[in-house]
Amino acid sequence: MTSRLPRRAEIVIIGGGIVGASIAYHLTQAGCKDVVVLERECVQGLGSTGRATGGIRSQFSHPLDIAMSLYSLDFIRHFKDETGVDPCYRPNGYIFLATTKAQTSDLKDLVALQQKSGLKEVRLVSREDIRELAPILNVDDVLGGTFCSSDGFIEPLYLLKGFTERAVARGSKVLLNTTATGIELAGSKITGVVTNQGTISTNIVINAAGAWAKKIAAMANVVLPVEPLRRHVAGTQPFPELPDETPMIIGLESGFHFRKDHHGGGGVMLLWNSHEEVYGENLEFDYDWLKKTLEFATHRVPKFERLQITPRRCWAGLYEMTPDAHPVLGKVSGIEGLYLANGFSGHGVMHSPATGKLLSELILDGRAKLMDISSLSFDRFASGKLFAEKGVL
Numbered sequence: 001m002t003s004r005l006p007r008r009a010e011i012v013i014i015g016g017g018i019v020g021a022s023i024a025y026h027l028t029q030a031g032c033k034d035v036v037v038l039e040r041e042c043v044q045g046l047g048s049t050g051r052a053t054g055g056i057r058s059q060f061s062h063p064l065d066i067a068m069s070l071y072s073l074d075f076i077r078h079f080k081d082e083t084g085v086d087p088c089y090r091p092n093g094y095i096f097l098a099t100t101k102a103q104t105s106d107l108k109d110l111v112a113l114q115q116k117s118g119l120k121e122v123r124l125v126s127r128e129d130i131r132e133l134a135p136i137l138n139v140d141d142v143l144g145g146t147f148c149s150s151d152g153f154i155e156p157l158y159l160l161k162g163f164t165e166r167a168v169a170r171g172s173k174v175l176l177n178t179t180a181t182g183i184e185l186a187g188s189k190i191t192g193v194v195t196n197q198g199t200i201s202t203n204i205v206i207n208a209a210g211a212w213a214k215k216i217a218a219m220a221n222v223v224l225p226v227e228p229l230r231r232h233v234a235g236t237q238p239f240p241e242l243p244d245e246t247p248m249i250i251g252l253e254s255g256f257h258f259r260k261d262h263h264g265g266g267g268v269m270l271l272w273n274s275h276e277e278v279y280g281e282n283l284e285f286d287y288d289w290l291k292k293t294l295e296f297a298t299h300r301v302p303k304f305e306r307l308q309i310t311p312r313r314c315w316a317g318l319y320e321m322t323p324d325a326h327p328v329l330g331k332v333s334g335i336e337g338l339y340l341a342n343g344f345s346g347h348g349v350m351h352s353p354a355t356g357k358l359l360s361e362l363i364l365d366g367r368a369k370l371m372d373i374s375s376l377s378f379d380r381f382a383s384g385k386l387f388a389e390k391g392v393l
C-alpha cells in the first residue's frame with residue numbers, strides 16, 4: 001500500500017474498511033483504474049470490519065436485505081477464484097429460536113416471505129429438529145424455530161484482504177495514515193478532498209467511513225443520520241463440547257446468540273445487544289454486560305457453566321446505525337459527486353459484495369442494475385419513508 005497522495009483522482013473513497021475495499025474492487029473490475037482509497041489508520045481493518053464476528057445470513061425480514069445477502073453469498077462462494085484469498089465460508093446455518101406463540105407465528109410469516117424472495121434453504125423447525133441440529137441446547141422453553149443451512153460464517157479480514165489486493169493489482173491506490181479532514185465544493189459540486197497529507201482534486205467522493213460516516217457527510221454540509229453504537233463480544237478458552245458444525249443460535253426473546261469461534265482457538269463467541277446501550281464511540285468492554293450475557297448463555301446451554309471467559313478474546317466495536325437499521329446507498333440530492341455507502345447497522349460485512357457492485361453501477365452506469373435500491377436512498381430520511389428491519393442482531 002502506498003502513502004503518496006496524488007494531486008488528482010477520478011474517484012476518492014473515504015474509508016478503507018470492507019465497504020470501501022469492495023467498492024474499489026468493483027470499480028476497478030469495471031475498468032476504472034483511477035480509484036484512491038483514504039484510510040486514516042496505519043493498517044486497514046481497525047474500524048468495525050476487524051471487530052466483526054463474520055456472520056453471514058439471508059434470514060432477514062425485508063426482500064431487499066434478502067436479495068443483498070443472496071447476491072453476496074454467491075459472490076463469496078466464488079471469492080477465492082476471483083481474488084486468490086479464501087474467505088473461509090462455513091455454512092453452519094443459523095437457528096432462530098421461538099419461545100412464545102407470537103414469535104412462532106412471526107417466524108412462519110418470515111419463512112414464507114424469505115422463500116418467496118428466493119431463499120430456498122430456509123425452513124421451519126420443530127423443537128425435536130432443533131435438538132437434533134444442536135444437541136447441546138436446553139430446549140425446554142423452545143416452541144420451534146427456523147433453520148437456514150446456507151447462513152454461516154466468513155472471516156471479515158480475509159474478505160478485506162482479497163478485495164484490497166485485487167483492487168490494488170488493477171490500479172487502485174490505498175493511502176494509509178491519510179485522514180480526510182474536509183470536502184471542497186464549488187457551489188453544489190464536489191471538487192476535492194482535503195487530508196492531513198494535502199488535497200486531492202476529484203469530482204467523485206464516496207463516503208465509506210463506517211461508524212464515522214456522519215462526520216464525513218458533515219464536511220459536505222450533509223446531515224446524515226448514522227450513529228455509532230457499541231456492540232460487545234465475549235470469547236472463551238477452547239470448548240470442545242460445542243461441536244464445530246453447530247449453527248449460530250439466536251434466541252428471539254433476549255437476542256442472545258452464540259457461535260463456535262473456529263479461528264479463535266475453538267472457543268465460543270457470546271453476543272447480546274443490550275437495549276440500554278446509547279449512541280457514541282465508547283469502545284470500553286463492560287463487565288456488567290458480560291454478567292447479563294452469561295445468564296442468558298447458561299440458561300440456553302447449561303454446559304456453558306464451565307466456559308472460561310478469556311479477557312484477551314473479549315472486545316467491543318461499533319455498529320453504524322440508521323433510524324430504520326437499513327443502509328443508505330447512493331447519491332445525495334443537491335450535492336453533485338457525493339455518494340454514500342453507509343449505515344449498515346451491523347450487516348456491512350455480509351452485504352459488502354452487493355454494496356460494492358451497486359455503488360460501482362451507480363457511479364459508472366448512472367443506475368443500480370443489480371436490484372432496485374431506491375428505498376435505500378438518502379431522501380427517505382426527509383420524506384419519512386423509513387422501513388424498519390426487525391432482524392438486527
Ligand SMILES: Cc1cc2nc3c(=O)[nH]c(=O)nc-3n(C[C@H](O)[C@H](O)[C@H](O)COP(=O)(O)OP(=O)(O)OC[C@H]3O[C@@H](n4cnc5c(N)ncnc54)[C@H](O)[C@@H]3O)c2cc1C
Nearest residue numbers: 015017018019040047048049052055180210317348349350
Ligand atoms: C462486534 C461486532 C460484530 C459484528 N458482526 C458482524 C457480522 O457478523 N456480520 C456482518 O455483516 N457485520 C457485522 N458487524 C458490522 C460490520 O463490522 C460493519 O457493518 C462493517 O465492518 C462496516 O464496514 P465499513 O467499511 O463501512 O466500516 P469500517 O470497517 O469501520 O471502515 C471504515 C473506515 O473508515 C476509516 N475512517 C473513518 N474516518 C476517516 C477519515 N476521516 N479519513 C480516512 N479514513 C477514515 C476508519 O478508520 C475505518 O477503517 C459487526 C460489528 C461489530 C462491532
